[in-house]
Each structure stands twice: as structure tokens, then as C-alpha cells.
Amino acid sequence: MAIETMVTPGGVRAVMEGLAATYRGRGSVELGEPYRVLVSTVISQRTREEQTTAVSQRVFARYPDMASLAAADEKELLVLLAGSEYREAKGPRLIAMATILLEKYGGRVPDDIDALLALPGIGRKTANCVLIYAFNREAICVDTHMHKIANRLGWVTTKTPEQTEKALEVVMPRDLWAGSNRLFLQHGRAICLSGAPPLCSRCPVRPWCAYGQEPTARKR
């Protein structure tokens, strides 16, 4: 197959369509209730998907809304968070976050990036995920998978996920932003691996990938 131009809107769209076809249904955005999206996104930080789902179900059964989470007993919450990484930090942060949202926003989750970033334990990745999955906003949620793959594709040359987010806002058509995280997450887990050579010979988007075209690149 001919090598396409790496960083054009058409090339970017071809990659996203290739990923969407490979990981069917994984690029769609399913909206959730803002309280649950926010809390489960915090629980998901550095935590596997299966654990996130199980822990979130336990937490929501005990604390179904912002008021109950703000009033939570920290020790009890830490027990429920078992399975979520860094729970000792997340527990008090979740309570502090719920307390702030209750006092300042009447228990609502704000649909504003700066207001979200002002909350304890909320970085750009979490804030953007909340904007996408709770409020259907156009945003790019850049995690380590997306940062790594965007650099391998040659779309960006960046050192941090925050830099990648800004660079992708220029490179990626807006209608592709919201669903991109789920597709890159799947691709990073299945083929474009971290901590091991990416499986380029099995990659559906290799014709559009800078790394995938390098003859000297380590590939298998």
C-alpha cells in the first residue's frame, strides 16, 4: 500500500477510520450522569478498566450523590476504593472535591475546564474526559497511550500529554476529538504497545504511521 501523507486532515481521518473499523464501537461517546462520570474518572486514574468498574459500583452504591460523598467517612471510603491505585490519595481528594462542589456549585459538576482543574486531584486528562463524557463537549482526553501513539504516528513531536493535547487540537479535525481517546486506548493495549516493541506488522494504520515506515525501527 502506498504511503500517505502523515499529517494532513485526510491522513488523520484515515487513521481514525482505520482504528474505528478495528475496534468497533469503541470510539463512540456514551454520555453519563456528571457526578458518576467525575467520580469514576478519578477512580480510573492509573487503574485498569475492570477494577474501575467494580470499584465505582461499590462507591456509587454507598455514596449515590455529591452530598453523601462529601459526608463520607474517609476510612470507610478507603475500604470501598480497594482495587483503585493510589486510593490513599484519592479517598481524601474525593471527599474534598465533593465538599467544594457542594458548597460552591450546589452539588453540580461544572462544565468548565478551569473550574474542573481547580478541584483537588483533577488534571487536564480527567477534566477533558468529564467534559466529553458528562457534557458532550469537543475536547481531547490525552492519556499515556494517546501521547505515545500520536508521537509514533508523526502527528506531534511532544514530551508530555499536555503538549500533545495542544498539538492535536491543531492537527485533528474537531469532530474526531471526543471519541479519539477510547480508540487510542484500545490500540495502545492491543497493538501499539508500551514497554515492548509495537506490533507494527499487525497494525491497521501502519501505512499512515511515521514509525511504522522506518526500516530500522524495532518491529514485530
Ligand code: SF4
Ligand atoms: S505502525 Fe506501529 S508504531 Fe505505528 S501506530 Fe501501528 S503499531 Fe503503532
